[in-house]
Amino acid sequence: MIKAPPQKKSALTVILSFIFFLIFIAASTELIARTPWVEKISPYRSVGNFHYQFEIKWFRLLDYVKQNGGVDVIILGSSLVNTGIDPDVMAEAFYKQTGVKLRIFNFGVEGLTVASDSITVKLLMERYHPALLIFVTEMGDFVAGHGQATETRFLADPWLQYELGNFNWSGWVVDHSAALQHYLPYRNWMRADFLETMPIYLVRNKNTSTSGYEPDFAYGRDLDANPDPNDPNEAAYFQEYGNYQIDPARLGNLRTILDLKQNNGTPVLIVEMPVHPSFYVYVGGEDVHKQFQQTLAAFIQSNGGVFLPAGACDSDIPLFGRSDRWHLNFRGAPIFSNCLGRQLSILANQENTDFVNVNTDGSK
């Protein structure tokens, strides 16, 4: 028998032990990451998406479904939803009217528009099959290019693409590895801005309720004064919203959301966020707003959805309930949520349903 030269044998041993240790370290880390102990000391998880607030909501919903056995209503939208709707208050208001306890989750994510939400909705529907989807919107959602930069970065994420059915290894590994999901919130630990961004992430994570609501503790100033086009701080808004036009592509995105009823049998309620009336100065006045509402209502109706315009609740919200012209604060959010719960009960009565999800286990 011919013996292999010692150097070749040694190289083989190095390669084999390299593979062994690679698998051993990866597997043992994975095992440890799945223990409740790790969950306790580091409850934060991430899928490597640049949008950390999306990730907070994603994992919060996962936990919510685990704890409650499913979700009945998912509210989708932007930061206006995130800080503007408290699902617990809304569920309570609905309960008072109907006697039915709904499991409602707030999936409002900063910077996401109707365009990116038309994609997010697919992921949520596929995983959780809620009995009702509420999409909360406002005029800015339908401006061409609004939120485009966020959307582009958000969609470029390998994990998101993997979830959407476009297979890639990076997305697969992140989706299946608990160890990686626990590491990824800290993935930018070597970035100079990490010591500034991480505490913000931790605070926001802590402040977000189990049902996805994040209160905003700021109070808006001079909100009832109309914005001045000559004010340099307002110029960007006038530029973005002036000559207001509904982008047909954005209506196409809204149709994708409304099609859920046809495709999955899930009813869709489109709610217009009650922004402060002074916001309409940017778009050209109340008339432009009314025209927007008419166009949107007709479009939603023709696509099988239900539209709840801003007027249904906005008279209830006091000035101190707002943090700026768009967002509600911790004082305004419960008032709006209460109103929304009542409106939902009216809708339930009209549709003769209770919006309870029959799929007890909503997870994938």
Place this chain on the structure above:
Amino acid sequence: MSITSLTFVVFCFVAILAYRFLPSHYRTGWLFAVSIGFLFTWAWDLAAILLVVATVNFYMGRWLEAAASRRRFLLWTGIGFNILVLVALKYSGFYVSALTSLLEHMGVQTGEGGLKLLLPVGLSFITLQMISYLVDIYHKILKPEPRWLDFALYVVYFPKLLSGPVERARTLLPKFKQPSPLDASAVEQNVWLIAVGLLRKLILADTLLNIIPAGIFLRPESYAGQDLALYLLAYAFVIYNDFAGYTSIVRGVSGFFGIELTNNFKLPYFARSFTEFWDRWHVSLSHWLRDYIYFPVSRTLAKKDPNREHFVHLIVPPILTMLVSGMWHGLGWNYLVWGGLHGLYLFFERITTRRGPRRLPDEWPKWRQVLSALVVFGLVVLALIPFRMDLVTAWHYLSRMFTPSAWAKPDLWLLRRYLAGNAPIDNWADFKLPDVRVLLALIPALWLDWNQHRYKSETFFMNWPAWTKGLFLAVVVLALLLLSFADIGAPFIYQGF
């Protein structure tokens, strides 16, 4: 094509495989072709410029050899040509804007954005190699290369193209003709060189570089004194690991072709004198400067005044050499100050050591070796301040760093309240604590250097048991994988010179 990219790995794999299977007389041609291919991945016109430089120097060398008279004139013409190309392309920032406005004033439109001149990658390194080639022929140390292809390969050889090492023609050209055999031990050595290079660049240098706040070298007045000191220390390890990492990678790649390149870094931060430091830091450049600036200047001075203890003999050669080194790094006052500082360091070292018997640092008592190493390291790090920023900012940086009142006291009371959950905090900087990440990242950097020093081998891993090597490689690969998820990435610093 970055040398840390996957594309480069595939490129090298194909290049090495084909090189090893080709008959020996085709190998030079093949290496030349892949080097040009590598250049094309940057820009095709880079290849054109470098080939013109190669051709001119090839013929200059032949004329210099053949000339019976006016050899000095020919030599200076050749040197002048190389410096002119370097100045014209590398330092274009200094005159292009003036030239653009002059042309536009004369009614000549230069197009949007004005004139833009291409800077061929590695031109600074190639210029030095071309000058040494001509000088060596002039001094009859070297015969001109008879084959254009071999000479052109010497110029564009891709592993050393981007940032050196500055190889001499008399050592590199023979290696092209007679490459070393590639046995199992050479393969292992090259693999480890590349692994050490990747470790230094991607794990140590890039990590530390990203920790350093971008604004600290622009607005030092916004930072506390201890931050300035800590991040300067981090920068010292960034620049060292970045360049040493690059050199290790290209030496490993070149080793697969059987062509050994100069080791540019020999644990410079363990140097116990400035002379020793320049024998360990960017060795190929500092030896070039020694042979083609320092020695000729010393010889010229000695011809005029043979007393080597004369003040002029002590100060002119080191200062002049280091000023040239500064100018080579960039045309700016800050680089000149950096070079001047190192020149002064060398000058004072010569003054203090000229009396008494000469002893090598290895013969010094241990305490003196450690103390000297710390002093040399400290002064080298301080000299990095003008190297990294313009002079006004450098002065602010230095003066703030040495102002005791600029050092913020850690707010341990706030930290205690935060840890007890009584104080919400939105910025870690509020605690005024040193950035522990720098200290954490320095641990593996120091560990690597310490072991290379202790075992007197840059690939000390080779002596480890096979399973330990496997474990080490697995840890490095997993660390690289984890780092790949971060939104970071940085080009090699010395590619800019």
